[in-house]
Amino acid sequence: MARSIDTQQSAVRGFVPAQNDEERFLMRHVEDLARAAFGRGIARYSAFLSDREQQLAQAALNRAGAPEESCRFEGGWPDAERRVLCLEPEDCCPASPVCCVRLRCRALAGAQLPVHKDYLGSLMGLELRREALGDIVLPPEEPGVAYLFALEPAAALICQELRSVGRTEVTAQQLALDEVPEFAQAERRLQTATVSSLRLDAVLAAMLRCSRGMAAELVAAGRVEINHLPVSSAHAPVYESDVFTVRGKGRFRLTALPGKSKKDRQIIEFFQY
Structure with a gap:
């Protein structure tokens, strides 16, 4: 795709104060x-x-x-x-509360392994609060293994109580943070599109490959967030580095606004998580 030279710095969304x-x-x-x-x-x-x-x-x-x-x-x-x-003030005795639990699946050969939502659902089944849980990492180089980051009391409960994820049996082992392996960088396919304007409905339609009308319907139905904040207007402006969460469709990041096309349309670059 041909691009024009555009040296103007892209606008970035400023800090949004507390909303509720x-x-x-x-x-x-x-x-x-x-x-x-x-x-x-x-x-x-x-x-x-x-x-x-x-x-x-x-x-x-x-x-x-x-x-x-x-x-x-x-x-x-x-x-x-x-x-x-x-x-951690100077001269204090820091002790990070973050722990890691490694889960290994006991699945039969060829059986479908649990995915992220399966792990999260099983953890919620232990009546853990979401704020006690950090990331859930499923390294592609270790199929059937998940690394769960959690506060120390939650990590202890997971090791004691979690025996299955979905229909798959698992074993849990708590690791020190220096025992956590280095995870490979997630491969995210960068995509490019052109839009008529940097309005939410136009950008969302390009990301989802749907009509602007359908994108507007998703916004009106309350299924769209920008940077984890609900958005109610399909005409809302969007900015470089914004993260779009569309319930039932996925999550996207607008990574760059490289300039204009030969037809004077705005070029956007983005990826889906």
């Missing part, structure tokens, strides 16, 4: 953690946070004046999406 009582409570909680940690010199940790919650937590830390060098997010592996906020 739950998000405002999270920010107040993070400020309380910061006051306790840096007022008393004792390490403090949050539960697992989504990327949206991490943005809110960082804003709360900035508001509280927390020292940047003593604050970090830890998910148990380098590319973690869900992470724990770690507040």
Whole structure:
């Protein structure tokens, strides 16, 4: 596809303040953690946070004046999406609450192995709260093996109680974080399309390969989120690096806006998770 040269920097969505009582409570909680940690010199940790919650937590830390060098997010592996906020003042004794549980399936040869939603469903069946659980990694080089990152009490419960995922028997073993292998980078196929404008319905239609009318219907039905926030307008503007979650269809990231095509349409680059 021919592209024009476009040196103008793409617009990026700015920070979106807390949108509801739950998000405002999270920010107040993070400020309380910061006051306790840096007022008393004792390490403090949050539960697992989504990327949206991490943005809110960082804003709360900035508001509280927390020292940047003593604050970090830890998910148990380098590319973690869900992470724990770690507040570790100088001279404290840090002890990360993140643990890893390795699950091995006892499946017959040729049997269908559990997928991500099967593992998550079985964990919810143990009445674990979502904030106690981090990422679930299924390395393609280890079929039948899953690595679950969790807070320490949840990890202990998983090892004691989880015996099957779906109809497949599993064995659980807790690992130290330095025993977790390096996972291969996920291969994501970058796709390119052109759109008439950077409106949600146009971009969503290109990603889903459907009509703009169908994309608008998905938005109206409440099935679309941008950066984990519900969106109600099909005309909403979209920005580079936005993440689109479409219930029942998948999740997509708009990675780049390279410029205009010869027909003066906006080029977008994206991938599906």
